[in-house]
Amino acid sequence: MKQAWKRRYSFWSLTAAVLIVIGLVGVIQRYAFGLGETTNLSDRFPWGLWIGFDILVGVGLAAGGFTIAAAVHIFNIERFRPILKPTILTAFLGYLLVIAGLLVDLGKPWAIWHALIYWNTSSVMFEVAWCVMLYTVVLALEFSPVVLERFNLQAPLRVIRAITIPVVVTGVILSTLHQSSLGSLFIIIPGRMHPLWYSTILPFLFLISSIAAGLAMTIVESQLSAKAFGRKIEVPLLADLARVVVVVLATFLAVRVQDLINRDALRFALEPTYQSGLFWVEIVLGTFVPIALLLIPRFRHTANGLFNASVLVLLGFVANRLNTAITSMEQWPDRTYMPSWQEVAITLGLAAVGFALFSAGVRYLNVFGPQEDPGARQRQEVLSQGSRTTSRRTDTVCAEASSHI
């Protein structure tokens, strides 16, 4: 059994290595020959797969980071603590890859720092840029204890633990702003987008769907890494997450349909067009089916059931983002787009880098192990001493508060 997993694991390592090499070839070509030579982007289609997938999907899949951080640190739901560190790692790596994707997509990547000094606060892209920068820093801070513990650096650890709550609160605000701002980007294009996707509530729709996708990603990633590293899959915990996914997805579906009705756009879904076909793929595959499956307890409480339903949620999410960024702008035959092989190769290569970095992180850092909890020791002491003066209690509160964070 274990042997089989090992073989499978090395098969995936090899696949990742091949994808990374092909992706690197794409990157070298892109920088050597320019965007026009190596992509199918054009004046008619200035944004393609990299914005649609690497940015919109990449950021969305990192939404587990703020959701689980808020659940554990703000709402004190201790049950979710075991999946906190891997989820933060996923989000952190996701954001690093988004930045890598941006460096490939931008026409003048060496000027990216201009966003720091030239401010235009009326630009949604300005909001997006600052959210990317600041939330990446927040994710680095949120993940830093794992690295600091590895090298036993107590002084910075104490500092990080002391500021955990403000950091997490900042992270939740930045991340929710970022998720929604990616939807706001499209609000400025009222004329050209297909009515099945253009909506002034896109920011809200993007936020809700990212929460469902982020949690589905957490379920998938927990199972993949459990299998890869021979750990037990925590089905009851993941089933709890899946229940949240169902509620969030159902909310998303209700808001989405209501919005289509309000804008009198539902009729476009019934026309036999290329766009309506992809709309139904997104809605049926990404919401109806996973909601139905996850509502069945027998299905929800098995590792395979959870995994398959979550993969459907992710596919539906990818379809939604690609439809918003690409399908909604296509007008056959004048305005169409298919990515070039370099665009696909770089996207796949970046995803493979993500998987490789994640497994390296799990291998060399204590991502899944029990969290070192200095507060536990103190609590033990308090218990054994049995002394309970008020001042002592206050001390414990502080110690517990800071350790718990």
Added chain:
Amino acid sequence: MSNAMLIDITRCVGCGECTRACIAANDLPEGDDTQLSCARYTVVNEVGNPQASVRQLCMHCVEPTCVSACLVGAFRKTATGAVVYDEEKCIGCRYCMQACPFSVPKYEWSSLAPRIKKCSFCHSRVSQGKLPACVEACPAGASVFGDRNELIREAHHRINENPGEYVDHVYGEHEAGGTSVLFLSAVPFGLLGFPDNLPTEPIPRLSWKILKEIPKYAVVSSLLLFGIHWITARRAYVEKIEHRDSETEELR
């Protein structure tokens, strides 16, 4: 004074002198004369049925979408009405290309340091007191340059004085909140390929409605999150103390 250009499609003969003058004035390279590109800032095409010669160029919106969309503020609406681009600031995100309701900004796709290219309303010529190159070159008087308010009056005057010759619509007077390039036509503008579904509200306001809420959102949600943390942490603490007290109770 905010300048504008009035283009009377009924007077245009489609000779293409404007395109050639633009190429010369801006020192543009070889390129396709039928569509806007990084090598053509204005083109004239025979479009529609019945046919009409229609010029395309940057509309120089009164409240330009590109100015609001650019994260580094590389676009600017000058006091004289031109929308100009600063290639030094640009990082190449191409959001202006997506945002422009008239699909005007074009990109130097084949360059390794690509820039956005579009009509500048001959900003440097106009600041020297000259006319835009295309207006100066027009042999038919189809394109004229002047104060925006006066040109709008002139446009309505032409419509009223020549009943039946024009559709009663000055394109650009209200489209996307108003533009500094105005069109008159005998054929409905939608049939000539002009975007006819644009709001009359300036488009930047669509995103500003959301952006302006961010400070409020940040304050309210941080208060809410700190508040929730305060409550849940306190609850967890009380539970712990009670648990501990009951344990010591048992020990006794």
